[in-house]
Amino acid sequence: xxxxxxxxxxxxxxxxxxxxxxxxxxxxxxxxxxxxxxxxxxxxxxxxxxxxxxxxxxxxxxxxxxxxxxxxxxxxxxxxxxxxxxxxxxxxxxxxxxxxxxxxxxxxxxxxxxxxxxxxxxxxxxxxxxxxxxxxxxxxxxxxxxxxxxxxxxxxxxxxxxxxxxxxxxxxxxxxxxxxxxxxxxxxxxxxxxxxxxxxxxxxxxxxxxxxxxxxxxxxxxxxxxxxxxxxxxxxxxxxxxxxxxxxxxxxxxxxxxxxxxxxxxxxxxxxxxxxxxxxxxxxxxxxxxxxxxxxxxxxxxxxxxxxxxxxxxxxxxxxxxxxxxxxxxxxxxxxxxxxxxxxxxxxxxxxxxxxx
Amino acid sequence: xxxxxxxxxxxxxxxxxxxxxxxxxxxxxxxxxxxxxxxxxxxxxxxxxxxxxxxxxxxxxxxxxxxxxxxxxxxxxxxxxxxxxxx
Numbered sequence: 001x002x003x004x005x006x007x008x009x010x011x012x013x014x015x016x017x018x019x020x021x022x023x024x025x026x027x028x029x030x031x032x033x034x035x036x037x038x039x040x041x042x043x044x045x046x047x048x049x050x051x052x053x054x055x056x057x058x059x060x061x062x063x064x065x066x067x068x069x070x071x072x073x074x075x076x077x078x079x080x081x082x083x084x085x086x087x088x089x090x091x092x093x094x095x096x097x098x099x100x101x102x103x104x105x106x107x108x109x110x111x112x113x114x115x116x117x118x119x120x121x122x123x124x125x126x127x128x129x130x131x132x133x134x135x136x137x138x139x140x141x142x143x144x145x146x147x148x149x150x151x152x153x154x155x156x157x158x159x160x161x162x163x164x165x166x167x168x169x170x171x172x173x174x175x176x177x178x179x180x181x182x183x184x185x186x187x188x189x190x191x192x193x194x195x196x197x198x199x200x201x202x203x204x205x206x207x208x209x210x211x212x213x214x215x216x217x218x219x220x221x222x223x224x225x226x227x228x229x230x231x232x233x234x235x236x237x238x239x240x241x242x243x244x245x246x247x248x249x250x251x252x253x254x255x256x257x258x259x260x261x262x263x264x265x266x267x268x269x270x271x272x273x274x275x276x277x278x279x280x281x282x283x284x285x286x287x288x289x290x291x292x293x294x295x296x297x298x299x300x301x302x303x304x305x306x307x308x309x310x311x312x313x314x315x316x317x318x319x320x321x322x323x324x325x326x327x328x329x330x331x332x333x334x335x336x337x338x339x340x341x342x343x344x345x346x347x348x349x350x351x352x353x354x355x356x357x
Numbered sequence: 358x359x360x361x362x363x364x365x366x367x368x369x370x371x372x373x374x375x376x377x378x379x380x381x382x383x384x385x386x387x388x389x390x391x392x393x394x395x396x397x398x399x400x401x402x403x404x405x406x407x408x409x410x411x412x413x414x415x416x417x418x419x420x421x422x423x424x425x426x427x428x429x430x431x432x433x434x435x436x437x438x439x440x441x442x443x444x
Contacts, residue, residue, distance in 0.1 A: 059367070059401075
């Protein structure tokens with residue numbers, strides 16, 4: 001019987017929640033990675049390995065790997081450094097596909113490993129792209145500046161993927177990072193920009209598993225949808241309580257169904273009015289439903305970060321999100337009802353799903 | 358032989374790494390190099406490119422704050438400290 005695993009990256013290590021196919025009863029394991037802050041943990045379906053991007057205040061950044069679903073771990077940062085004086089302060093995001101692992105870092109750059117995370121080499125810094133004059137400036141090195149915040153591989157083409165540069169925008173490559181194209185046309189920005197094609201604050205991009213042309217994006221200002229693989233975007237914020245948020249998930253079988261967790265855009269960045277809610281559209285953003293069944297509706301000031309929401313691909317999909325206050329909520333019925341399956345974890349950075357036999 | 362003491366945060370990262378050990382090394386950098394030979398990857402956990410000692414790792418030789426080029430004698434005591442940070 002297949003098992004459903006949730007890989008939960010937290011400020012104090014990686015945890016694993018595990019359930020059977022019914023996704024009702026969950027057991028918790030961890031913490032792993034020696035309590036290092038884990039920014040993103042992912043499952044590589046091809047190898048069966050878990051990878052976790054972690055950065056220790058004391059011992060620096062590394063990518064951890066487990067080949068036995070979290071029971072034992074090793075780590076490496078060999079080659080995970082710039083040789084031009086730029087500072088690599090943090091490994092932020094991971095993607096595993098087509099026989100390799102990509103890690104996005106700050107200052108902005110993408111490293112790859114083709115030996116299971118043993119060694120790393122620099123793939124791209126998106127050098128020469130509009131906006132790179134800022135992130136390549138030695139005076140603008142991290143911490144506190146820009147990084148690669150997400151990488152989305154193409155499911156079919158090993159040379160194609162998308163990368164988000166924080167505060168700059170979404171970029172696409174079709175030739176394994178030799179060349180890049182900004183993919184921000186139609187996005188909104190409520191601030192002055194120096195370049196026409198960049199200067200957008202893309203928080204999260206998800207691509208429909210049912211239709212590769214369909215993408216959704218939670219931006220700093222507004223929800224957006226693309227029907228042409230990111231070449232253009234249109235805003236679909238109307239009907240949501242705020243235009244701000246980080247987490248998002250696309251239905252695995254229906255191109256028009258998409259989930260988002262709007263947050264208060266001020267300093268709090270928690271769910272509005274202390275009432276927890278996930279919002280769902282079934283018509284590609286023309287209308288939105290507020291889903292609250294099983295979610296706390298009083299004094300629930302929950303935040304959810306960029307990688308804090310995920311879904312499985314069961315016939316009736318399950319959705320999962322982890323909060324900045326250490327709770328994990330799960331829905332096994334396409335978002336209709338929710339269950340708190342972990343309550344006292346450290347602040348959660350990421351939630352990803354692995355379904356294994 | 359220098360008497361080298363390592364931080365407890367380092368031990369679970371490398372199988373068999375002891376809390377303290379004796380090393381015959383002319384400098385702090387060489388001592389770290391010897392550790393890295395026996396436990397590959399250890400240098401990266403103490404140093405960043407430059408190379409220089411990581412911001413929140415402090416090295417003391419005979420109670421004095423040291424750098425990578427600080428010389429060691431066969432009577433030196435080396436304390437590698439994970440500086441207090443976070444919560």
